[in-house]
Amino acid sequence: MTGDETRRVADALRQAIETGEYSPGDKLPTGEKLAEKYGVHRGTAMKSVRALAAEGYVELVPRQAPRVRERPRSRLVVRDRTVYRDELGYFFDQNAKNWAAVEAPTRGIAVPPDHIADLLGVPRGQDVLVRERKMGPADTKQVLQLATSYLPMALVAELPALGAEKAGPGGIYDRLEEHFQAPLEWEETAWSRQPTEEEQAALKISKTIPVLVVTRVAQIMRDDALIGAEVNETRMSSERFALAYRVQRSDSAAWPRQA
Known part of the structure; x- marks a missing residue:
């Protein structure tokens, strides 16, 4: 009862x-x-x-x-599956086009999670360069996304601009494409999990609100093979964000239907 x-x-x-x-x-x-x-x-x-x-x-x-x-369910910010570019460089979220770092970005050397090491193609337990940013609308200073980039140390040694405080116009992606004279390719995976204490504090959410995690792998062609150049992992409140994309027909689902 x-x-x-x-x-x-x-x-x-x-x-x-x-x-x-x-x-x-x-x-x-x-x-x-x-x-x-x-x-x-x-x-x-x-x-x-x-x-x-x-x-x-x-x-x-x-x-x-x-x-x-x-409860912001009625005003979800929608992420899609398209990369865009403006005068500042590439960006992956139309809603966040004019966002800025709420706090000064940080960078350092650390051992990444195993799944990040696997995606980068580096041995587990090996140090990588880690660049972190807390992003949000410039006018509110509210943190809505936590973005962490992981880069192989060998690539940073080859291209020091990747580890600089400011990588220059267009950021690390422009430096990579200039260095390799090839276009980057990206693949994203979206998943969810419970937030860490650090994420709870930064995003101002309770431990009961899952975070939406978008893991994006950047690859580029070298010697006729794609190599892992960077893994970016962006975390955001699942209450505020959703994913949206057009559903495309494969040849098997073509219209008009074949008899």
């Missing part, structure tokens, strides 16, 4: 939030007042609040009243 009561109160509070009775930033009533309003024990009322926190409706802060979170 307690479980049924918890769900009943959670459903009622969820509806109150979605209909605007409680707006983003509003404090919820105390556990005692919720218990009195819905005719349940205080413990049951607080279980309902914690259930809503797990769904992303409510933010729990120690020694403070629960607050209603802003």
Whole structure:
């Protein structure tokens, strides 16, 4: 019965939030007042609040009243599968065309995750160059994406501009294409996972909100073979971002259909 009561109160509070009775930033009533309003024990009322926190409706802060979170599902920023270019260089997200680094970018040497090493084609456990940026709209200074680039140390030694604080006009991608006199090719994989503590703090999300991870591999032709030049991993709140792309027909699905 307690479980049924918890769900009943959670459903009622969820509806109150979605209909605007409680707006983003509003404090919820105390556990005692919720218990009195819905005719349940205080413990049951607080279980309902914690259930809503797990769904992303409510933010729990120690020694403070629960607050209603802003839920941006109605204003998702959509990423597509196209690379663009403007006077500054390549970019991969029309919505983020005019974004900037919210904090000064960093770079250093570190051992990458195993899946990154595999994509770069370097031995696991071997150091690579890591470049990190926190990106967001220039006018708000709000961090919406965390972007980390990984580059093989051998390639950085060959092309030092890749490790410079500023790689020059067009960034590392222009330097690579100039050096190899060939176009880059990219392949992306999108997946999700629970955020790290660092990602929670930077993106201002709770541990219950997954991050959307877009892993992009940049390859370029050398001696008639593609080599891994860079892996970029961008993380963003799954509440704010979605992927969108046109569905294309293969020859087997051509119209008009063949008899």
